Amino acid sequence: MNYLWHMLIFISLYSLLSMSLNLVVGYAGLLSLCHAAFYGLGAYSTALLMTRSGWGFFPALLAAMVITALLSSIIAVPSLRLRGDFFVLATLGFQVIVFSLLYNWDNFTNGSYGITGIANPVLFGWSVDTPFRYFLLAGTISVVGLGLMRALALSPFGRVLKAIRENEVAAVALGKNVALLKIVVFAVAAAFAAVSGGIFAAYTQYIDPTSFMLSEALFILSIVIIGGAGNQVGPLIGTVLLVTLPEMLRFLRMPDAIASSLRQVIYGAAIVLLMRFRPQGIQGDYKFD
Amino acid sequence: MFQQLLINAISVGCLYALMAVGFALIYNTSRIFHVAHGAVYTITGYLCYFFLLRLHWGTAVAVVMSILCSAILGAIIEIVIYAPLARKKAPLTVCLLSSVGLYIALSNIVVMIFGSDTKLLRPDIEKVYHFSGIVLTRIQLCQVVVSVCLIGLTLLVLRYTNLGRKMRAVRDNPTLTIIMGVNQRQVRLAVFALGSALAGTAAVLAALDVGVDPNMGMPALLTAAVALIVGGVGSFEGAAVGGLTLGLLQALVIWRISARWTDALTFTVLVLFLLCRPRGLFGIHRRLEEETT
Amino acid sequence: MSEVTIECHRLIKTFGGVRAVDDLSVSFYAGQITALVGPNGAGKTTLFHLISGMVRPDAGEVSYRERRISNLAPWRIARMGIGRLFQDIRIFGHLTVEENILVAFPGQMGENALWAITRPVRVQRQERENIAKANRLLQRIGLEHEARTRAETLSYGQQKLIAIARLIATGADALLLDEPSAGISKENTQIQDILKHLANEGKIVVMIEHDYSIVQKIADQVYRMDAGKMTVLPTAAAKCPM
Numbered sequence: 001m002n003y004l005w006h007m008l009i010f011i012s013l014y015s016l017l018s019m020s021l022n023l024v025v026g027y028a029g030l031l032s033l034c035h036a037a038f039y040g041l042g043a044y045s046t047a048l049l050m051t052r053s054g055w056g057f058f059p060a061l062l063a064a065m066v067i068t069a070l071l072s073s074i075i076a077v078p079s080l081r082l083r084g085d086f087f088v089l090a091t092l093g094f095q096v097i098v099f100s101l102l103y104n105w106d107n108f109t110n111g112s113y114g115i116t117g118i119a120n121p122v123l124f125g126w127s128v129d130t131p132f133r134y135f136l137l138a139g140t141i142s143v144v145g146l147g148l149m150r151a152l153a154l155s156p157f158g159r160v161l162k163a164i165r166e167n168e169v170a171a172v173a174l175g176k177n178v179a180l181l182k183i184v185v186f187a188v189a190a191a192f193a194a195v196s197g198g199i200f201a202a203y204t205q206y207i208d209p210t211s212f213m214l215s216e217a218l219f220i221l222s223i224v225i226i227g228g229a230g231n232q233v234g235p236l237i238g239t240v241l242l243v244t245l246p247e248m249l250r251f252l253r254m255p256d257a258i259a260s261s262l263r264q265v266i267y268g269a270a271i272v273l274l275m276r277f278r279p280q281g282i283q284g285d286y287k288f289d
Numbered sequence: 290m291f292q293q294l295l296i297n298a299i300s301v302g303c304l305y306a307l308m309a310v311g312f313a314l315i316y317n318t319s320r321i322f323h324v325a326h327g328a329v330y331t332i333t334g335y336l337c338y339f340f341l342l343r344l345h346w347g348t349a350v351a352v353v354m355s356i357l358c359s360a361i362l363g364a365i366i367e368i369v370i371y372a373p374l375a376r377k378k379a380p381l382t383v384c385l386l387s388s389v390g391l392y393i394a395l396s397n398i399v400v401m402i403f404g405s406d407t408k409l410l411r412p413d414i415e416k417v418y419h420f421s422g423i424v425l426t427r428i429q430l431c432q433v434v435v436s437v438c439l440i441g442l443t444l445l446v447l448r449y450t451n452l453g454r455k456m457r458a459v460r461d462n463p464t465l466t467i468i469m470g471v472n473q474r475q476v477r478l479a480v481f482a483l484g485s486a487l488a489g490t491a492a493v494l495a496a497l498d499v500g501v502d503p504n505m506g507m508p509a510l511l512t513a514a515v516a517l518i519v520g521g522v523g524s525f526e527g528a529a530v531g532g533l534t535l536g537l538l539q540a541l542v543i544w545r546i547s548a549r550w551t552d553a554l555t556f557t558v559l560v561l562f563l564l565c566r567p568r569g570l571f572g573i574h575r576r577l578e579e580e581t582t
Numbered sequence: 583m584s585e586v587t588i589e590c591h592r593l594i595k596t597f598g599g600v601r602a603v604d605d606l607s608v609s610f611y612a613g614q615i616t617a618l619v620g621p622n623g624a625g626k627t628t629l630f631h632l633i634s635g636m637v638r639p640d641a642g643e644v645s646y647r648e649r650r651i652s653n654l655a656p657w658r659i660a661r662m663g664i665g666r667l668f669q670d671i672r673i674f675g676h677l678t679v680e681e682n683i684l685v686a687f688p689g690q691m692g693e694n695a696l697w698a699i700t701r702p703v704r705v706q707r708q709e710r711e712n713i714a715k716a717n718r719l720l721q722r723i724g725l726e727h728e729a730r731t732r733a734e735t736l737s738y739g740q741q742k743l744i745a746i747a748r749l750i751a752t753g754a755d756a757l758l759l760d761e762p763s764a765g766i767s768k769e770n771t772q773i774q775d776i777l778k779h780l781a782n783e784g785k786i787v788v789m790i791e792h793d794y795s796i797v798q799k800i801a802d803q804v805y806r807m808d809a810g811k812m813t814v815l816p817t818a819a820a821k822c823p824m
Contacts, residue, residue, distance in 0.1 A: 031382060063590030078564050084381065085322050089514060090563050093556040096511070100553035121602070151699060156684070156709065161687045163674050170672035173634065173684050174752055175660035184695050214507070218389060225386055230676075257404075261397040268397065271390025275383050276373060285676065288382040 005131035010201060011243050012135075012142035013196045016234035018223040019149050020192035026220070026229030026286045027158055028185045029165025034075060034091040035220050037098035039282060040212025042194025043201040044102060047115040050202075057121030057128075057249045058239055063196040065191040072190035076183045102209040114208025118122050121202050126200070138199050145192055150232050152188065161185060162230075165286070222267050226274060228284020237282050292423050294540045300429040302536020303436035306489045306529040308509050308515035310440050311487030312527035314480045317460045320381055321371055324388040326488055326513070327506030328395035329366070333359040333489035334505060335399055336494040338410050352497075356489045363485025364478050368389065372477070392506070400503045409500040413435075428498045440529050443483065447525055452479055456503060460523060478571060508552075515559045521572025530570060586612040586647055586755050588633060588664070588786060593642035595628055602628040605610070606642070606811030610756070615777055615787045617801035624807040626790045630746060630758045634666050635659040646756065655714065661688065665754030666701070669761050669790075673741045675734030683716040684709075684732050686751035719747045723772065739766035748775060756786035763793050766787050774800050 011087035013079045021035045028236020049055040056064070060145040084091050102109050109115070121128040121137060128137050150159055164178055182231050200208050221244070245266065249259045279287040308330070333355050347439035370391060374376045374384050400567025416427040447453035457475050459464045467473060491509065513528075516535050538558060539551045546554075562569060588610040595603040602625040610616050618626045631637035633644050633655035651659050660666075666818040674682050692711070694712045696785040720726040723743045726781045730735065733744060742762070749757055757780060763770050780799055781787045791797050797804055 022547040031385075032815050081680045082563060082567075085385070086518075086563050086567060088322070088385070089518065090408070090560055092511070093560045095565075096552050096556045098554075102549065104547075104549045104553070120686075148699060150780070152526075152695060155698035155705060156690045157695050157698045159677070159681055159685050160690075160693050162677055162681075166674040166676055167637075167672045168669070170674065171542065171685075173666045173672075174748070175657055175662055175688055184759070188695055218429075222393070225390075233424065258401055261400040261405075263398040263402070265394045268390045268392070268394030272394065273389050275390065276370075278381070279383050282317065288381040288386065 002131040003095035005135040008135050009131070011200075011239055012138040013200055014220070014223060014239045015236055016142050016145050016192050016196040017147055017220050018227070018239050019232075020189040020196075021220050021224050022229055022235045023149060023153065023158075023185055024189045026046045026234070026284065027153060027165065027230070028182060029161075029286070030182065030185075031088050031191075031288075032091045032186075033088060033214070033217050033221065034098070035189070036212045036214070038068050038072060038190040038193035039070055039096045039216065039263070040098060040102055041190075041195045041218075042197025043207050043212065044109060044115070044197070044253045045194065046179070046198035047118050047166055047201040047207055048109075050118055051115055051136065056252065057198075057202050058123070061195060064194045064198045068197075069187040069191040074188045076186035080179050080182060084127055091112075092214070096135065099209055099213050102212065109209070112208060112210075114206060115181055115201075116219060118205045118207070120277035134203050136160075137172035138203065138204050141199060145195055146236075147151035149188075153232060159183075162214060197289040216266050224270060224281075226267060226270050226281050228281030228286075229288075230280075230284050230286030234281055241282075291544055292421075293411045293541055294544050296423055296425055296429070298536045298540030299533075299545050300432045300536075302533040302537065303358075303433045303534075304495055305512050305516055306440060306532030307436040307491040307494075308513040308521075309486055309520065309528040310525055311484040311491070311526050311533040312510070312513040313520070314443070314456070314484035314487070314515050317523050317525065318389045318456055318480045319371070322381070322388065323383075323484075324510060325366055325370075325391040325395065326485070329362050329485045329499070329506075330492040330504060331399055331511045332362060333506060334492040334501040335403055337493045338403075341531035342408075343408055346496075348454030352493050355493050356486055359489025360482040360486040363488075367477055368479040371481075372474070375477075388486065392510075395410050396503055396506060398509070402404050403503070405503050406501040407500050408576055410496050419528045426498075428494070432498070435490065435494060441486065444525060446483075452476070456480055459479045469555055491544040512555065514567075515555055518559055518562050518567075519569055519571075521569025523573050524569070524571040527569055527571035534570075538543055569582060586663075586784070587645075588756055589645040589648075590629070590787075593629070593632055593644065594638055595625075595632060595637060595639045596734065597628075600808045601625075602777075603639070606810065606812055607804060608812055610786050610788050612784050612786050613781055614802040615781045615789065616803045617797040617803065617804050617805055617808040618790045619625075619789065619792070619797060620807035626807050627760060628759060628789070629807070630662070630666065630788075631658075634664055642813040646779055660752070661671065663753070663755040665752050665757050666751045667745055667749055667757070667759040667762060671738075671741050671762070673733045673746045674702070675732070677733055678730050679720065679733050679736070679744055680713070680729040682748055683719055683751050684712055687712045687715065688753055689761060693753060706714055717752065719751055720735060723747050723776070739769040742766055743769055745771065750776075750780070754785070757788070759787070759789040761790055761792060762795050763791065770796070788823050806812050 017035065021032065024030050025034045042064045045067045047062045048058060049060035049063055050057060075091060079087050079090045103112055105111065128134055160171065160176055160181060164181060168178055223238035223242050224235050226233025227236065228239065245263050246259060249263055254262060274281055301390070312323065312326055315321065315326065326365060336358050337351050340346045340354055341348065371384060418425045440449060447457060455471050456479065458471060459476050516531030517528050519534055520529070520531030529563040535555060538554065542551050544555045554576055590606060590608050593603050593606045594601065606629065620626060628637065632639050635651065639652055642702065643650055645651065646662060646664060647778055651662065674685065677685070691701065691708055698705055717726055719727055725740060725743060733741060762773050762777065774796060777787055806813050806815050
C-alpha cells in the first residue's frame with residue numbers, strides 16, 4: 001500500500017515538472033534543457049531554509065518558488081537573443097553550471113554529501129510523516145499547481161506564447177513584448193519546478209546533487225516529448241507512462257540493474273520512433289516545427 | 290608543475306580537437322546537432338575493449354577494427370535515422386530530439402551488455418618517457434601524434450579533394466549544391482562516416498589511457514560542441530583550435546583553482562561566447578536564414 | 583492641423599557594401615493609399631524594415647506622429663500604431679483563425695500572467711468582448727464559418743485575408759503592406775475594398791505592389807524605388823495633404 005502512495009507521489013511530482021516544462025517547450029516553443037536545474041534549485045532552497053534557518057516547510061516552499069523564479073532570469077535574459085541550437089546549448093550550459101555549483105560548492109550546499117535531516121512538513125499541528133500523508137500533500141499541491149498552469153495555458157497569456165512559438169517576428173509586429181513574455185514563462189516554469197523540488201526534498205528527507213543532473217533534465221524532456229507537448233493532456237499521459245514504466249518492467253521479473261537501463265532504452269527508442277512517425281507524441285499538439 | 294600540466298593539457302586538448310573536428314564535419318554540413326555522436330564515441334571505446342580483452346586481438350588490429358566500426362556505425366545512423374527525416378523535410382529540432390533519444394537508447398544498451406563500471410583496457414603499467422622533469426606516457430604521445438595527423442589529414446581532404454570541396458560547398462550553400470547536382474546522399478554519408486571515425490579514434494585513444502565507462506560519451510560530446518562554438522560554427526580549423534583552447538583552459542583551472550570546477554568553467558566559456566562572440570574565433574559562413582530581423 | 587504621418591528623413595541603410603536605402607526622404611499621410619513600386623531588390627522591403635524598427639538605419643531618422651522612432655524596439659513601434667503585413671504572411675499556423683485575430687488585440691489583461699490568475703473575471707469579460715469583435719471582423723472578410731479551423735489548413739488567399747484582419751484588429755493607424763495582392767486572385771477585390779475603406783477611415787496605408795492595375799485603381803500616391811532611391815510617379819488621383 002505504501003508503495004502505491006510512493007508511486008502516486010512521484011506521479012504528482014513529475015506531473016508538475018512536465019507540465020511546467022511544457023509551458024516553455026510546448027507553448028512558447030523554447031527547447032529548454034535546464035529544467036532539472038530549476039528542480040534542484042527548488043529542492044536545495046527548501047532544504048537549506050528548513051535545515052539551516054529552521055523554517056517550516058510551507059514558508060520554505062514559497063520562498064523556494066520565488067528564489068528559483070528569480071534565478072531563472074539568469075538564463076532567460078541572456079538567452080533572449082539566441083536562436084535554435086545556440087539557445088539549446090545555452091540552457092544546457094546553465095544546467096551543467098548549476099549542477100557543478102550544487103556539487104562543488106561545499107561550504108554552501110554540502111557538495112556531494114548532500115543535505116540530510118530535512119524535517120517533516122507540519123500543517124497546523126498535523127504532521128506529514130506517513131507515505132499516505134505525503135501523498136495527500138503532494139497530490140493536493142500538484143492538483144492546485146496543475147490547475148493554475150492550466151488556467152495560464154488557456155488564457156490570453158497561453159495564446160500569445162503559442163503565437164511566439166508559431167512566428168516570433170509576427171508576434172513582435174503585433175506589438176507583443178516577446179522578450180518580457182519569454183522571461184515570464186521561464187519564471188513561471190521555474191517556480192513550479194521548484195515546488196516539485198521542495199516536495200521531493202521533504203519527502204525523501206535527504207537530497208544530493210545527483211538527482212538534478214542533465215540526465216534528469218533529459219528524462220523530464222522525454223516525458224513531454226513522448227506524452228506530447230502543447231496542450232494540457234500530453235504531459236500527463238507521458239508522466240503516468242514513464243513513471244510507472246519501471247514498475248511494469250518489474251512485473252516481468254527483470255533484475256533491477258537491467259530494468260533501469262532497459263527502461264531508458266525503451267524511452268530512448270520511443271523518442272526516435274515518435275520523431276520519425278508521430279512528432280506530436282502520443283497526444284500532443286506541437287510537432288516541434 | 291605547470292609544465293607537467295601543460296603536457297597533459299596538450300594531450301587532452303588534442304583529443305578534444307579530434308572530437309571537435311569530427312563533430313564539426315557533421316554539424317557544419319548537415320546542421321544536425323548529432324548528440325548521438327557521443328554514443329558512437331562510447332560504443333567505439335567498448336568495441337575496442339571487447340576486441341582487446343574478450344576476443345584477445347592484438348592492439349593494432351583491435352584499434353583499427355574499432356575505428357572502422359565507428360565509421361560504419363555513423364553511416365548507419367545517417368541512413369536509418371537522419372536521411373528518412375531529411376526526406377520528410379523534418380525540422381532540425383526533430384532531428385536533434387531524435388538524436389537525443391538515440392543517445393539515451395544506445396548508451397543504455399552498452400550498460401545492459403557491459404555493466405556500468407569503468408573498465409580498463411590495459412592492466413599493465415604504461416611505458417613512460419622522461420625529459421627535464423616531465424613525464425609523458427606513451428599513450429599520451431600517441432594521442433598527440435595521431436590526433437595531429439588525423440586532423441591534418443582531414444583538413445587536407447577538405448581543401449584539396451573533390452569530396453572535400455563538395456563538403457565545403459554543402460556547408461556554404463546546401464540549396465545551391467542540390468541545384469548544381471551534387472550528390473547529397475554521398476556527401477552526407479561521407480561526413481558521417483569520416484566524422485564518426487574521428488570520434489571513434491578519439492574514443493580509442495582515451496580508452497587505452499583511462500578505460501571505458503558508459504557515460505564517457507556525453508562529456509566528450511559536450512566538449513566538442515563547446516569547442517565548435519569557440520572555434521566558430523562553419524570553420525573546421527576553428528573546431529580544432531577550440532578543442533586545444535579548451536584543453537589549455539582546463540589545465541589553467543586545474544592549476545589555479547581546482548579540478549572540480551573544470552566543467553563549470555568550460556560551460557561558462559560557452560555561454561560567454563554564445564552571448565558576446567557567437568561567431569567564435571574563426572566563424573564565418575553565417576547563412577542569411579540565421580540572421581534575425 | 584496635426585495629422586498622423588510617417589516621416590522618413592535622409593534614410594541610409596547599407597548591407598555588405600550595397601546601399602539598400604540611399605539617402606531617402608519621404609512622408610506618408612493619413613487618409614491616403616501610397617504605393618511603392620519598383621524592381622525586386624530596390625529596397626522597398628528594407629524601407630518597411632526601417633520604419634517598423636526591425637532594422638536600424640545607418641543614418642537618417644524615421645518619425646511617426648512627430649516623434650522619432652528610429653531607435654525604438656520593434657514591438658514598441660508596433661504598439662504605437664504601425665502595423666505590417668509581411669510578404670510571407672506569417673500566420674500563426676497551429677492557432678485557429680479566431681485565435682489569430684484574438685491574439686492581435688492590444689491591451690489584453692490576460693496576457694499578463696499575474697492578472698490571468700488573479701483577475702479571472704475581468705480577463706474573461708475582456709475575452710468575451712474581444713471574441714465578439716473578432717467574429718465581427720471575420721464576418722467582414724467572410725470567414726466567420728472558419729473561425730475554429732486551424733489557420734494552416736486554409737488557402738493562401740484566405741490566410742492573407744486573416745493576416746489583414748489581424749492587422750486591423752491591432753488598431754494600427756499606419757499599415758505597411760508588403761505585396762497585399764501577390765499570389766491571390768479570388769480575394770483581390772475584397773482586399774482592395776478593405777484598403778480603400780481603411781484609408782477613408784483616416785489611416786496611413788502604404789503598400790508595396792507589383793501589380794500596376796491595382797496601383798492604378800486604388801493608389802492616391804505612387805513612388806518608384808530603384809537601387810535605394812525614390813522618385814514620384816504621376817497617378818490619376820493624386821491627393822495632396824492639406
